[in-house]
Amino acid sequence: MTYEHFAVLIVIVPLMSAFAVALLGWFKRWACYPLTLAALFVSFICSLGILNTVISKGTIHYHFGGWEPPWGIEYVVDYLNGFMLVMLSFIALVVAIYSKRSIEQEIPEKIVPYYSIFLLLVAGLIGITVTGDLFNVFVFLEIASLAAYALIAVGEDGAPMAAFNYVIMGTVGACFYYLGIGYVYIVTGSLNMADLSQLLPNLYHNKAVLVGFALFTVGIAVKMGLFPLHVWLPDSYTYAPSVTSAVIAPMFTKVMAYLMVRIFFTLFKPYFSIDLIPITQILTWVAAGGIIAGSILAIAQTDLKRMLAYSSIANIGYIVLGIGLANRMGLTGSLLHILNHAFMKGTLFLVAGGIMYKMGMRDITQFRGLHKKMPFTMGTFTIAALSMIGIPPTGGFFSKFYLVLGAIDARQWAFIVVLLISSLLNAVYFFRIIENAYLEPPVTAYATDGGTHEEIKRDELPLSMLIPTLILAAGVVLLGIFNERIIAFIIRFAVPASF
Amino acid sequence: MFEYIVSKYNYWVYIFLMMLGLYGMIGKKNLVKKLIGMNIFQVAIILFxxxxxxxxxxxxxxxxxxxxxxxxxxxxxxxxxxxxxxxxAIVVGIATTGVALGIIIMVYNRYKTLAEDEILEIRKKSGV
Amino acid sequence: MEIVYSIKPLLAVLVSLIAAPLILLTGERQKNLREFWTILAAVIKFSIVVSMVPLVLDGKIIEYTILPIAPGLLLQLRVEPFGMVFALLSSTLWIATSFYSIGYMRGLNEHAQTRYFFAFAMCLSSAIGIAFSANLLTLFVFYEILTISTWPLVIHKETTEAVRGGRKYLLYTLTGGTLILFSAAMIYSLTGTLDFTPGGFLAGHGTPAMLTLLLITLILGFGVKAGIMPMHEWLPTAMVAPTPVSALLHAVAVVKAGVFGCLRVILYVFGPKVLTDLQLWLPLAYFVSFTILAAGLLALGQDHLKRRLAFSTVNCLSIMILGAALLSKSSITGGILHMAFHGFMKITLFFCAGAIYVKTHKEYVSQLDGLGRQMPLTFGAFTIGAMGLAGVPPVNGFISKWFLCLGALEAKEIVFLVVLLFSALLDVAFFFPIIYKAFFKKPLDDVNPHFDEAPMFMVVPLTVTAIISVGLGIAPDAVVHFFKITTLAVNSILGLGAG
Incomplete structure (x- = not known):
């Protein structure tokens, strides 16, 4: 078996399986789940193979149909998207394992199309990551977005309206993005990223290039839900089926963050994005606003998923802040946070789904006594929450540490304050939940004999839901402990050499 | 100045259409009208x-x-x-329109109206 | 200095970390097995720590690198004299507290005992980790784990009051944590290292203004746990927790970790040279002196026994920091010794308060009339502890205070001698009325005039700690060589030769 086709198989397999699932589901409904798992598993194996090849042999170039790059479509995998691919396919696989029981309960009549679209979403996201062609990114972006709209729309009461708003906002974002491609194309006549990065430096003062760059930035910012363009995000995450939130929240916005890094630092040379136009500087302030606003809004929520959604907005702020700081430490922190946040948010949404599955509610004021009922689930929640707050040795701490170092290197004291304050705000809204979950149901008075409590029976999630949650939570801790290895072997090379 | 506008009239048309679409998406209360606005927006870019x-x-x-x-x-x-x-892009646009229409049908089945403010009213009443 | 590589420090940390899940899994059903794990871990930990004493006395340093945690930063454990003092203190007292906890928790039939013992084991792990941390980041990692694992203990009673106390505790300590994180990142970006060096490593780095800022943030950060005013508020509030928890907070791990951190900062990060050159030691000394006097005066007004003890702790903690801040040989010796000795005395006092509560449910000083006749052992131990804190020979408190006073003279700052002596007077003023009431006042109606002590599990530990306090006062070098180790630490800090 040759490894060279892995770069394309990782997209093709889920894409084709999406249709296979739809067909097969017509005859045998039960077959959808194993087929989905198999496809995602193949993707995951491919991603490992790709990363391994990148580490041992360097950047992979895959030319579609043998056409040479500036004309043909090219897939390029280097360190930056190599690790993104592993992360995406792994989380997709884990969430897919989890999905069975939750979907059967929440949307029993739509299992077949759900899995089909689920695979389309994954194929789209992986496609965005793997391709080296600007317009190809747009196509995959729309595949992923359309899948995401559909996956959200099947949710509970508010979902269709949330999905419709998302369609409108998302389409505007995508339109800006491909309008940007148009402007860049006018002056260069190329769509290949590597080719463009050679052609563009001579044209950096061209107005069309500047407009194109601005359109890219705005388009991606809308798609990633960067404050203040986030309005579609909270409703979508809240009303979508649990599994949808658990797959979109950790993956979609992260892929957009990846795209931002790609465009800022590969398509355009870093000195363009940093020095020629002060875009990174503007972004840092926007991101800082997002961090604070997201955290404060999260505190105001009583719905667990909505709270997590606002926390996502804050965390997108972290990632963009790291990109905007545009130095080695900042970008390292940013990339590490992409990874960490995917795991933490994945865990948290899986837990939210689990609570929804067992209790049928998400109101955090009613969480009392949950630790007795679901000790393992709440344990994983606590780990992920501690990581969100940034308590060592979980992953979240280290990404924040690098971001703080990045802010120090950039001599941006204000952002250090923002990062530290947001840590505390995170503590406020996560400890509110932990506190509720770990306390007994209210007793009238604390008697000296310890009070009598209603006995709560243990009622843990089924294993098919519990194990994926545990895996992701273990990932949160392992990513923290071994963060130096990840940085030394992968992320170090993903940061542009000029930093 | 006038010359400048006329000589690049195709770009001005696309920008005008884009703004028209944007207005449709923001200003109109009816979901279908919003969708039409979105389509105009997309078509403007296609013309570009x-x-x-x-x-x-x-x-x-x-x-x-x-x-x-x-x-x-x-x-x-x-x-x-x-x-x-x-x-x-046209194919993508059609697909988006299709998905959006599907969602609009879901909205209609649920609330029996397509006016955004009425839907908000209904949702507020039902406490969701 | 000769460096020995050994896994022992890691084992000392891991013992209780392994015990924690065992405790959790054993659970409520097999109480005796669960308590067996606690005791076993405590004994093993103590033996590991003690087994390292001879090496330390030989002037060797034991090192173990767990793993690199960030580029250029290691998660590293290093056993050297100063850390050894803290490790000895907490591992010794853990044994006593374990036995005592069993008596207390069962005596009161407390709820959630499993969680209690679990959190306790986690605390001890992190305390040892703090003691053996080789650099500021490692220390911070364990420090934050300590913060989090203490929280379930503070809210143990789960009353509104306890939950409020817990929130306050988190607010204060997490804020402190972020300040430390900021300082660590700053120092790292200034010097490229965070390794503790006897005598400090900041000399020659940064501007005076920057160093002053860092000292302020670090002292504020660690000072939160060390209860320096005005950050002491959480400490009396946390007194709603069960008594063994208060004992743990005050004597064994938590506040001592704060003091330990402050001392590390003063002596191992900044070092005497920097602090003298920048004239920072004097303001620092005045700052903590204020706390010494204010806390002493506030303690006078407390009727709640445990609150009175809490303010006494605030007072003593600042005395230790004052010792370090004066920077003379004797004062540092006195500060470090007081950190160790105060542990034994204060834990005795808290054990007594707990024993009184379990036996009679009395919490206020005004209710203690004549109780000494009923519980002579308890009040005997209380008297010893109180004498020690006031600095009366032959209890160990005398030795540390003696050195502190000598140190104040060596530093040629008579003001601080006056502060120390006045605080000793205050100690007498707020402890001796209790003893007088208990032994010489006419018993209240509900006091049983005959011998009627608390359960054995409680009386034995408190007697033992009282005896140790006296023993250490007579022979401070007995068994574990507190005094010798302290001298080694002081010599290494001041750059003096061995001996």
């Missing part, structure tokens, strides 16, 4: 691409028998690539 591919006095990019013998002069043909890209 079409016009960047075209050249004055050039023809569509089909090689004539004459060209096959000599070397084809690119100046005689429009750039086909943006037009091809727009085939994809």
């Amino acid at each position: 691409y079409i016009s960047i591919g075209s050249k004055v006095g050039a023809s569509i990019p089909i090689l004539t028998a004459e060209d096959l013998h000599g070397s084809a002069n690119p100046l005689h043909y429009m750039n086909p690539l943006p037009h091809v890209l727009m085939l994809t």
